[in-house]
Amino acid sequence: MQPVPCSSLSEAPRTMKIGLFIPCFINELFPHVAMATLELLESLGCEVEFPLQQSCCGQPLANNGDSKGACDAARRFTGVFQQYDYVVAPSGSCVSHVTHHYDWYIAEDPAYQQLKPKVYEIIEFLQDVLKLEKLPKPVYFPHKVSIHQSCHGLRELHHASPSELMIPYQSRLENILKLVDGVDVLLPERRDECCGFGGTFCVDEPELSTAMGEDRIAQHEATGAEYIVGADPSCLMHMGGIIRHQGKQIRPLHIVEILTGRGAGA
Amino acid sequence: MKDDSVKHPQAAAEFLKDRAQAKWHDSAIWWVRQKRDAQAKQLPEWEELRRLAREIKAHTLSQLDDYLAQFEANAQKNGVTVHWAADADEHNRIVHGILAARQVKKLVKSKSMLTEECGLNPYLEQRGIEVVDTDLGERIVQLRHEAPSHIVMPAIHLKKEQISELFHKELGTEAGNNDPTYLTHAARANLREHFLTADAGLTGVNFAIAETGGVVVCTNEGNADLGTSLPPIHIASMGLEKIIPKLEHLGVFTRLLARSAIGSPVTTYTSHFHQARPGGEMHIVIVDNGRSDILGNEDFYQSLRCIRCGACMNTCPVYRRSSGFSYSYIIPGPIGSTLGPSRDMKKHGSMAFACSTCGSCSNVCPVKINLHEQLVLHRKKAFDQNLLPTGKKMGLLAMRFLTQHPALFDLGGKVMRKVVPIIPESLTRHSAWSRAGRDLPPMPAQSFKEQYQQRSQNKKDKQDKKDKEEQQ
Numbered sequence: 001m002q003p004v005p006c007s008s009l010s011e012a013p014r015t016m017k018i019g020l021f022i023p024c025f026i027n028e029l030f031p032h033v034a035m036a037t038l039e040l041l042e043s044l045g046c047e048v049e050f051p052l053q054q055s056c057c058g059q060p061l062a063n064n065g066d067s068k069g070a071c072d073a074a075r076r077f078t079g080v081f082q083q084y085d086y087v088v089a090p091s092g093s094c095v096s097h098v099t100h101h102y103d104w105y106i107a108e109d110p111a112y113q114q115l116k117p118k119v120y121e122i123i124e125f126l127q128d129v130l131k132l133e134k135l136p137k138p139v140y141f142p143h144k145v146s147i148h149q150s151c152h153g154l155r156e157l158h159h160a161s162p163s164e165l166m167i168p169y170q171s172r173l174e175n176i177l178k179l180v181d182g183v184d185v186l187l188p189e190r191r192d193e194c195c196g197f198g199g200t201f202c203v204d205e206p207e208l209s210t211a212m213g214e215d216r217i218a219q220h221e222a223t224g225a226e227y228i229v230g231a232d233p234s235c236l237m238h239m240g241g242i243i244r245h246q247g248k249q250i251r252p253l254h255i256v257e258i259l260t261g262r263g264a265g266a
Numbered sequence: 267m268k269d270d271s272v273k274h275p276q277a278a279a280e281f282l283k284d285r286a287q288a289k290w291h292d293s294a295i296w297w298v299r300q301k302r303d304a305q306a307k308q309l310p311e312w313e314e315l316r317r318l319a320r321e322i323k324a325h326t327l328s329q330l331d332d333y334l335a336q337f338e339a340n341a342q343k344n345g346v347t348v349h350w351a352a353d354a355d356e357h358n359r360i361v362h363g364i365l366a367a368r369q370v371k372k373l374v375k376s377k378s379m380l381t382e383e384c385g386l387n388p389y390l391e392q393r394g395i396e397v398v399d400t401d402l403g404e405r406i407v408q409l410r411h412e413a414p415s416h417i418v419m420p421a422i423h424l425k426k427e428q429i430s431e432l433f434h435k436e437l438g439t440e441a442g443n444n445d446p447t448y449l450t451h452a453a454r455a456n457l458r459e460h461f462l463t464a465d466a467g468l469t470g471v472n473f474a475i476a477e478t479g480g481v482v483v484c485t486n487e488g489n490a491d492l493g494t495s496l497p498p499i500h501i502a503s504m505g506l507e508k509i510i511p512k513l514e515h516l517g518v519f520t521r522l523l524a525r526s527a528i529g530s531p532v533t534t535y536t537s538h539f540h541q542a543r544p545g546g547e548m549h550i551v552i553v554d555n556g557r558s559d560i561l562g563n564e565d566f567y568q569s570l571r572c573i574r575c576g577a578c579m580n581t582c583p584v585y586r587r588s589s590g591f592s593y594s595y596i597i598p599g600p601i602g603s604t605l606g607p608s609r610d611m612k613k614h615g616s617m618a619f620a621c622s623t624c625g626s627c628s629n630v631c632p633v634k635i636n637l638h639e640q641l642v643l644h645r646k647k648a649f650d651q652n653l654l655p656t657g658k659k660m661g662l663l664a665m666r667f668l669t670q671h672p673a674l675f676d677l678g679g680k681v682m683r684k685v686v687p688i689i690p691e692s693l694t695r696h697s698a699w700s701r702a703g704r705d706l707p708p709m710p711a712q713s714f715k716e717q718y719q720q721r722s723q724n725k726k727d728k729q730d731k732k733d734k735e736e737q738q
Contacts, residue, residue, distance in 0.1 A: 022714050022715075024675065024679075026714065027679070027713050027714045027715055028679035028682065028683060028710075028713050029707050029709070029710065030707075030710075030714075031710050031712060031713055031714035031716075031717050032710070034714035034718075035714060035717060035718075038718070050714075050715070050718050052672070052715060052718075052719070053672055054672065055668070055669045055670070055671075055672040055675050056665070056668075056669045056675070058669060060662075060665060061662060061665060061666055061669070062642065063623065063642060063645065064645055064649060064654065064658065064662055065642075065644075065645035065646040065647070065648050065649030065650070065654070066649050066662045066663075066666060067646050067649070067650070068666070069662060069663075069665065069666030069669065072666065072669065072670055073666075073669045073670075076669065076670060101642075104643075151622070151623070151624035151625055151626075152623075152625070154625075155624070155625035155626070155628070155629055156625065162626070162629050163303065164303075164581060164626055164629035164630040165313065165629055166306050166307060166309070166310075166312040166313055167313065190296070192626075193583055193626075194583045194622050194624035194626070196583065196622060197622065198621070198622025198623055198624070199622075199623070200658075201619070201621065201622045201623070202699070203698035203699055204275055204619055204658075204698075205274070205275045205278055205279075205584075205619075205620065206279075206698050206699070206701055206702040206704075207275075207278065207279035207282050207702045208275070208278045208279070208282060208584060208587055208588055209622070209702070210702035210703050210704055211282050211285070211288065211587050211702075212583050212584075212587060212622070213704070214703075215289075215292070215587075237707050238704070240707060241699070241704030241705050241706065241707065242703060242704050242705075244705040245703050245704055245705045246703070
């Protein structure tokens with residue numbers, strides 16, 4: 001399918017519909033991230049619908065080896081979202097599970113194969129489909145932010161060039177933040193090390209997971225940043241838990257909240 | 267040999283109790299990862315080399331039986347005796363048979379993870395043969411009666427002060443002298459003595475070349491060369507996956523190996539062995555020990571491409587913060603976490619879960635093994651074999667059910683959001699989320715779904731009102 005900018009929908013022969021995919025834990029714990037995503041897409045002229053029958057994409061089940069549960073979740077997801085032209089979500093990890101791992105469970109399903117290329121992480125959607133060159137309303141965010149590349153966004157969705165690969169450097173998050181006025185974008189030492197969340201890893205091995213998170217936060221703090229900015233609420237939740245426990249100053253922030261201009265309220 | 271009852275979460279938590287030591291371990295190994303990056307960056311063709319290495323190995327594995335037969339025939343033409351061992355025990359019996367027949371009293375070994383895998387040292391020692399590991403790191407852990415904690419840097423878990431203390435006790439060095447050069451010299455003098463008095467030498471094999479029947483051993487200390495040049499008998503133990511088809515393929519791997527392993531352009535010694543030294547004899551023992559089973563498994567056969575560089579361990583944030591001893595299988599880290607469960611899921615199952623699935627290992631791997639995916643596939647096996655802890659399994663089954671019943675899922679979420687804020691902290695403090703120092707996220711009053719429905723209703727009401735006004 002040729003990408004057609006939503007903003008040109010008025011000229012398009014038919015209405016393009018976006019299915020908003022809000023991962024389960026974002027729905028319950030980070031509704032403001034979901035709302036920011038919805039509002040951002042709408043303000044760019046997209047017709048967005050949030051299908052109420054959606055539930056978890058099945059990643060926690062898959063990651064713990066429950067093939068049947070993962071398979072059922074994948075079929076449910078496909079059923080709920082197959083009618084949309086695009087499916088967009090503010091979580092790299094969940095999108096990566098849908099686009100990179102459903103094949104382990106329902107590769108034979110033609111409906112899934114049709115759906116797969118239409119599923120996008122929000123930053124990818126803004127950049128690759130909408131070809132966003134400016135924000136719907138100008139945003140001034142005069143703060144230092146340290147970029148947190150989440151592992152699945154980085155290494156499975158190729159949000160940036162992983163430091164292990166000898167390929168030219170690029171970063172989607174850095175590129176989109178160029179549209180924001182006043183922001184000072186920094187990269188931590190060990191620019192793409194895991195924060196230690198890792199789905200149920202964080203409760204399987206709490207001591208190790210927390211140790212990884214503490215180290216990661218220290219690397220972000222060392223940049224002098226006020227915010228840790230990422231595209232994956234799960235990593236931000238994990239680091240946020242440690243930050244609050246230790247009473248640190250630095251704040252986790254989803255990138256969409258900056259792009260909608262309400263970042264400081266997070 | 268390692269204790270296979272080790273469970274990763276507990277062992278890691280134990281290791282992390284000394285946070286300073288754990289931080290030091292993490293930084294020491296990350297430094298090697300950085301050296302690897304710097305070296306890889308020097309080669310514009312790095313990614314191309316990885317692709318080639320992957321393809322050569324994939325091709326070889328697809329015709330492994332032919333290449334092994336070719337290798338055997340060519341090695342025999344060179345006068346080398348080739349032995350086949352189906353498992354660890356047969357390997358040990360063959361090695362012991364060769365040594366016993368020649369009244370060998372002392373064997374010098376150049377580092378071989380395969381002999382660790384087979385438990386050769388205790389096997390021979392029980393039968394009256396002295397075994398001396400000659401790689402410095404390997405020697406250190408041997409003197410401490412420990413297993414290697416890393417496949418390339420076996421003593422990376424130790425600081426120089428600890429080694430100084432060990433050498434003072436075992437080799438009579440000055441107490442409190444922590445100078446690395448002094449300590450290395452002392453170890454070297456001691457090892458020279460063993461090289462000169464050994465009756466046989468055993469090495470591992472990095473690469474076996476089907477076309478020539480020769481084997482290649484890479485070391486940085488030259489200990490394989492000393493161990494094979496001084497005593498009259500050379501035994502080379504190799505896993506059957508070590509084959510590459512032709513000599514011309516070797517350069518692809520030697521360029522990747524040292525850079526990936528320790529961040530140096532080459533290993534100091536890349537030694538080729540084709541036949542015994544004059545008057546001596548050379549034996550090659552080709553070991554299966556479960557490798558054929560892995561080769562026959564479509565999910566895991568890729569792990570046999572491994573060239574044992576250890577880069578996956580160096581990059582692994584879990585390994586760096588938990589050390590090799592928190593893994594039950596002899597090979598730790600990402601590659602060990604797929605090889606271990608492939609061998610025995612019951613014993614090594616916890617290794618497949620010792621991973622945040624960050625994927626760095628798959629990216630760093632010079633032969634492009636899909637390591638982090640393999641670990642998830644092992645979890646599938648663990649679930650299917652009913653090896654998950656009961657609580658976790660129940661949780662997953664509940665999650666499975668809720669995923670199919672969104673209304674109940676929503677209700678569960680709502681209850682959580684209402685109840686969590688009123689639970690006294692004393693009750694949540696010991697939960698798996700909180701006990702290591704994480705607060706729970708603030709609980710919003712409404713879920714997004716509730717906000718969305720309200721928003722849609724408000725919009726509809728507004729529209730209705732507008733329509734009504736227009737009608738009037």
